[in-house]
Amino acid sequence: MSLAEELNSLKINLAQTREKFITDWTIDQYEQLRSRQAKLHRANCTKYKDTLLQHQESIETLRKNTCFNEKALQEKTTKLAFLKQELEQLCKEKAKVENYKETVSMEIQQAQQTIHYNQEALKTTSTDLDQEQADLQSQADIYTESLDMQMKKTPGGRIQFIFSSLDRKNPDLTCYFFTKLSQEDRKYIVSDCEPSVPDLDQLVDKLNQTNNLRSFVVAMRKRFKQRLASR
Secondary structure (H helix, E strand, O other): OOHHHHHHHHHHHHHHHHHHHHHOOOHHHHHHHHHHHHHHHHHHHHHHHHHHHHHHHHHHHHHHHHHHHHHHHHHHHHHHHHHHHHHHHHHHHHHHHHHHHHHHHHHHHHHHHHHHHHHHHHHHHHHHHHHHHHHHHHHHHHHOOOOOEEEEEEOOOEEEEEEOOOOOOOOOOOEEEEEEEOOOOOOEEEEEEEOOOOOHHHHHHHHHHHOOHHHHHHHHHHHHHHHHHOO
16 A cells, blocks of 8 residues: 555544544543554554665665666777777778788789890890801901901900001011990990000991991001001
């Protein structure tokens, strides 16, 4: 029975008691009834007081649990936000790694293509140089004897042209120069000329323009004879 119902019942009993007291009850009966009603009232008050305390304890427990749950929820929310930031950072780093991997892969492919191209170019250049040196040797063999000239292969891909019998007074005196083909522009390079020839640069330019090695060799022999005669 609720407190409101109890109060209502008490009012009804009081009204009935009043009516009975007015009509039938004696003083002793009134005292007995009042004592019973007071006892019942105290019992009900104690009962509802205990119930109220229980409810208060339940409310306090619920409040504590609510505070604890709110704190736990806040901690989980904070941790979730931190994990979200870490995930976003990992996604960014993964994207960077993927881009770097793609860039490196492209660079490797380009490097492999360049290496392959250079290897093929070196093969072609080496073959061409061997062929041209063979042609030089073949041409040299044709007119070596007629010009009193010798040709020697030397380290570095150079060929030495050695002339003798240029000076009647000293037929064993020799003159020489070295020549080779440049791998970059396929032009003749003449060096270590002894004795020196004043217009050597002009002769080399003409050689590279005409590609006529025989004429160059003849011109160099002529220059050597002139230098020896002028001594």
